[in-house]
Amino acid sequence: MAHIPDGFLSPSVLAGTAALSVAALAVAARRSRATLGEREAPLLGAATAFVFAAQMLNFPIGAGTSAHLLGGTLVAVTLGPGSGMLVMFAVVLVQALLFQDGGVAALGANALNIAVLGPGVGWLIFRTGVHLLGPGHRRQLGVAGAAAFLSTATVGAAVALELALSDLVPLGPALVVVGGVHLIVGLAEAGLTMAIFALLGRSRPELLARATALSPAARRWAWAAATGSLAIAVAAAYLASTRPDALQAAAERLGIAGRTAAYLQGPFAGYTAPLGGPWVAAALGVVVVFGLIWGVASLAGARRRL
Numbered sequence: 001m002a003h004i005p006d007g008f009l010s011p012s013v014l015a016g017t018a019a020l021s022v023a024a025l026a027v028a029a030r031r032s033r034a035t036l037g038e039r040e041a042p043l044l045g046a047a048t049a050f051v052f053a054a055q056m057l058n059f060p061i062g063a064g065t066s067a068h069l070l071g072g073t074l075v076a077v078t079l080g081p082g083s084g085m086l087v088m089f090a091v092v093l094v095q096a097l098l099f100q101d102g103g104v105a106a107l108g109a110n111a112l113n114i115a116v117l118g119p120g121v122g123w124l125i126f127r128t129g130v131h132l133l134g135p136g137h138r139r140q141l142g143v144a145g146a147a148a149f150l151s152t153a154t155v156g157a158a159v160a161l162e163l164a165l166s167d168l169v170p171l172g173p174a175l176v177v178v179g180g181v182h183l184i185v186g187l188a189e190a191g192l193t194m195a196i197f198a199l200l201g202r203s204r205p206e207l208l209a210r211a212t213a214l215s216p217a218a219r220r221w222a223w224a225a226a227t228g229s230l231a232i233a234v235a236a237a238y239l240a241s242t243r244p245d246a247l248q249a250a251a252e253r254l255g256i257a258g259r260t261a262a263y264l265q266g267p268f269a270g271y272t273a274p275l276g277g278p279w280v281a282a283a284l285g286v287v288v289v290f291g292l293i294w295g296v297a298s299l300a301g302a303r304r305r306l
Contacts, residue, residue, distance in 0.1 A: 002070070002113050002155045002182070002247055003095065006103030007261030010166035017162065018108025024116040025089055032082035041297040042222035045290040047075050048087045049226045052289045053233035055091065056271060056282060058240040059188070065249040066241040067185040069192050070155065072118025073126065073148040078200065081123040088115035090293045094285060100266035113158045122151035137201050141194055148193035149186040156182025159247065169254050177253050181246040230286045237271060237278030 009017075051071040058066040076084035092110050095101040102110045129143030159182075160174035244252065251257040262269075273280035 002110070002159055003092075003102030004106045004109050004113075004159060004162070004247065005260045006105045006263045007259045008103075008166065008168060008251075008256065009106055009109055009162055010168075013162050013166045014105055014108060017112045021108045021111040021116060024120075025085060025111065028082040028085040028116075030082075032080065032086060041294045042226070044079065044083065044087060044293045044297050046222040046226040046229065047079060048090050048289045048293040049229035049286045050232070051075060051087065052091050052094065052285055053229040053236060053282075054192075055095075056233055056240060056285075057236035058243070058245060060241045060243055061184055061188055065181065065184075066243040066245050067188050068240075068245070070114065070118055070152060070189055071193075072114065072120075072155075073122025073144065073151050073189075074193050074196055076119035076123035077126055077144060077147075077197065081119055084119035084123065085115050086296060087293060088119055090289050090296070091115075094289050094292065096266075097264075098266050098268050098288065099271050099281070099285065100262060100264070100269035101271075103261070104264040109162055113155045113162075117158055118151050118155050121154045122147045125150050141197055141201070144197045145190040145194040149190040152182055152186035152189045153179065156180075156185070156246075163256075168256055168259065173254060178247065178250040181250050185246050226286075226290060230283060233282035233286045234279045237282040 051069070051074075054069040054071060056068070058068045061067045072084065072088055075087045078084070079087060089111050092102060092115050093107070096104050096107050096110065125147035126140075126143055129146065130140055133139045133143065156179045157175065160171065160178040163169050163174045163178065164171035243249075248257070251260075267274075268281040268284065271281045271285070272278050273284065
């Protein structure tokens, strides 16, 4: 949805966003080290697998456009902002390198927008809202929806600003078209975030902004969620809407869709594997993102014990 392809951004914007992403993710990794480890790996893997699977499931939102869950606010509320950023970066990285979803050169910009601003803004708004309104699941539910909406709007505004700074389109039209579409997407993001938040609040409330290690029951729940994400991804490979996503639709309306380039051909471009087709690509994607974040968590835990 907010995955910028190669060919849109100028070298200076690519360099600047990459530098900001590296700095922000380094801070996130350092702040998350205290809670990352082998015991938490199932939850991190489940969250990453779910976000990857959910982002494959595009659904129509009207005006010939489709959208999918971004998930930044949801993972930040569940895992904390630092771990949430690492989860989102793992998804963005695998999408770019394996599936050609978002440009390789634009990886820094996409990481900044989706993996840093999305969960970072969502978490900040959520924590501020909870502080102002006080505890209570219903209050938190409403705040989570507002945070998801505003974080999605922020991502859209960031994409518009990056396009304008690249002299691709004036800022005003970019904000109206790209930012406007993301406001619509934000409504869907808010609804989905609230639904999942409510489900977690009823079934596993300890997962919401948890501060302690997972219980055995919660780890079993995480494994079950990861398995469910595999099923979601396989289904999404065949059920996702074929309508253009928010950024693709905006690029067409702004007349810049022809600038799209592909500097690196992903082995599963278009979420299709040479052997087996879409369902194989979907399943491999879930396995790869799960294994990637598991490895990060295990490495962090090993370094912490040294």
